[in-house]
Amino acid sequence: MSSNSGNPILVLVDTSPEGQLRAGAGELLGAAASVGSAVALALAPAAQAERLSQELAELGATRVLVADSAAAGNAVIAPLVDALAAAYAQVQPEAVLAPNSIRGRDAAARFAARACLALAVDTVGIDRDAEGIIAHHSVYGGAYLVDSAATTGALVITLRQGSSDARATAQPAQLELLAVQSSGAPDAVITSREEAVIESSRPDLRGADIVVSGGRGLGSGENFSLVESLADALGGAIGASRAAVDAGYVPQTMQVGQTGVTVAPQLYIALGISGAIQHRAGMQTSKTIIAINKDPEAPIFDVADFGVVGDLFTVVPQLVEAIEGKRAN
Amino acid sequence: MRVIVLMKEVPDTYGERAIDLETGLLKRADAEPVLDEITERALEVALRHREAQPGTEVVLLSVGPEGSLPTTLRKGLAMGADRAVHVQDPALLGADLTLTAQVIAAAAKQIGFDLVIAGNVSTDGGGGALPSMLAELLGVAGLAALSSVQIDELTVAGQVNTDVERYEASADLPAVISITEALPDARFPNFKGIMAAKKKPFETLDLQALGLAPGEEEARSIVISAAARPARSAGRRIVDEGDAGQQIAEFLAKNQLIKGH
Structure with a gap:
């Protein structure tokens, strides 16, 4: 087990089907590392696991769990939820952090419902008080700042993209291949897919200065x-x-x-x-x-x-x- | 086929919306309650499907306190929905996403459905998580944030556009979907619809009727603090007299906002 396993925060990072990291992993790991030990989870082709663990350790992950996406086929979301469930059981984290993207939110919401855990979505930061992890929300277009927490158990959190500047220091790479039991939950299937064309060299709207x-x-x-x-x-x-x-x-x-x-x-x-x-x-x-x-x-x-x-x-x-x-x- | 459309009452975004700083709850009295526009679009999807498949029944489902909600929900009946189910119970005051999803799942099961249609993100909570939670609790397939929808007797399909990719996906019914603003605007209720709405079935259920007794020991998300951010005040304002562009550039330079300068 990891030598730095205190207060683990499980971080779901988004990857392309080919196993390339999507933007935002650094932000998520940075936020997680500010309250505990960031443990990254990626669903990706096994052949990419070694490279991913290097990249994610560089961004601050103390451990990197990779679930092989080979069996996922064209399923939309269940394999990701199953991977979260397996990683949660293995890591026993204090909180679960996912990007507030369509996919990240879908997976986090389904996992919270399945595991009967409290859910905090579209947060703009996480923190810790005497009783545990708290989530910051910016409500009604930022007119109000609201903090939330779970009454009991780990809090499942989605982090608004581009909301956090904190970045973690690099860690030594520590890869674990995660065995995932399929839940067999009904799921939609992707029938065709294409990458969005990035037409300009301009910065992304989310997170731009x-x-x-x-x-x-x-x-x-x-x-x-x-x-x-x-x-x-x-x-x-x-x-x-x-x-x-x-x-x-x-x-x-x-x-x-x-x-x-x-x-x-x-x-x-x-x-x-x-x-x-x-x-x-x-x-x-x-x-x-x-x-x-x-x-x-x-x-x-x-x-x-x-x-x-x-x-x-x-x-x-x-x-x-x-x-x-x-x-x- | 029976289609349930999830309707949400929200404070009108054209007005000022306020939070009670003691409880962290919406101050309902301060804002005009309206049907969230995205849920009206969800209803439009269901109504268009019924036009193509006349055997379809469209049922509105909403959770929220008594008071204005029945009136607000009646607009959906006036638009053309066949009937409405309103779940309200004092125990739901301040319900978090998990409890709300559990209540909607129980109601959807009781009503029975082939398809549940929701908006992708509400204008007040802005969570966008509920349809996913609902699909999981109901044990059915889900498709979040569809920008187009095709429904037939056995499947629902559509397109999802994210920041990084675009894909077409399909799910067997029963299923839960959420739709985005890319779907067409909702129709306006006409006079005939408004008159007809008064006679349409409107059912009110409480938690007991749904066989639910939320336990104190269940994990919930709670508000632990709420604060108003200081309001922004207007700064300097000038009328262009031919040099406004230069003045803005000066302002940017002075505030170190021109990179590489």
């Missing part, structure tokens, strides 16, 4: 090039308001707000966004907010540190030029 978002005020999808030019000048990610998504300017994956992605970057720039409460709920905890809008009554100005009432089609090009100028100096 700088986000530039466009709204209805852009007027068209073509005009989003203005948002892109500013995002690229600052090295930021691109977002959009629901109005811009509903108008068909950009895909839904870019939506910031109540029903889209919640972001909390160092800098958020809102271009032509009125700032409906639905949008503010997804960005109002940003450290610094800048808004450009031609309507002086736009509610976005109520939360902006610096607001410009003006035409974004003249202000933004000037701003991009000024940024390039400052960088050149």
Whole structure:
């Protein structure tokens, strides 16, 4: 057994079907290591186990459990839940941590239901008090901070992607192949699959330090090039308001707000966004907010540190030029 | 075929929403209660299936306190659902996800179903976990976050778009699915629907009727503290007089927000 097995936190990391680590493992292991000993679990081809254990140890895992995905076939979620159940029985962790991705949340929720454990979803951090593990939640678009805990037993937690900066120090690699008994639970099957095409070198919206978002005020999808030019000048990610998504300017994956992605970057720039409460709920905890809008009554100005009432089609090009100028100096 | 649609009453996101800092619970009185839009879309999926397969029965299922919920739920009947089941019990005050899922699972079993349709994520809790928990508790297949849905007599299928991949998946019925905003907007209730809704069956159940007695010793998630984040205040605001772009750049530089500068 591990020499560092005190307060184990079981961390489910997401991998591609080929066994490549998805983004976010470092964040999960960092959060786990801040309260205990991070034990990583991956469902992946056995041939990838050795490499995965190196990568995950590098990110702070004191132990790495790999369940062979060969038997999983095209099943959607049951093999992952079965792997969680087997790892839980072996590790006896104080908490179970998974990414708040569609897959991570599905697996964590099913595992919590199966194991009769308390569940805390979409948390923005974990901590420890005298009685054990607690989870931090950012509620109603960050208007409230709520802490939760389990009345008894381990807490199953999903961590919002991009919410935690903590990173763990590298550990010596310690791999264990995990034997998993199939539960035979009914499951859906994947009939076709493709990787999402990463079209740009821009940072991912979740977890980006700088986000530039466009709204209805852009007027068209073509005009989003203005948002892109500013995002690229600052090295930021691109977002959009629901109005811009509903108008068909950009895909839904870019939506910031109540029903889209919640972001909390160092800098958020809102271009032509009125700032409906639905949008503010997804960005109002940003450290610094800048808004450009031609309507002086736009509610976005109520939360902006610096607001410009003006035409974004003249202000933004000037701003991009000024940024390039400052960088050149 | 019987389709259960999970409906949730939430505070309208267009209004201010508040949490009671003593209990950590939603202050219901402070906000206009409405059907969560995503659950209306879930209902739309069920109604469109019934239009294609007239033998289909669409049953609304909702858990929540008495008060406004029956009125809110009636909108779903006005949209076209055949009947509604409302589970309410004082013991459910502050119920966590686990207890809520157990209650919905018991109700779904009692009603009987071929398919349960839910929204993927509510606008208040924002958890997105309940449909998965429900599938597990019911011992049926589940598909989370579908962006398209095809239903036939034996299966349900659809597309899932995540940040990293896109896939088509299929499950044998019975099953639980959750749908995303990519599905069509819900229809508006018309006058005929509103009138008809008043006569549709509306059943109210408590925990005893579902044969449930939640134990004190079961693991639950509880709120241990709640605090309001200080409200943001507006900062500086200028009207562009030809140099606003330069002024913003100055502001960014002063706050060290231009990388490589």
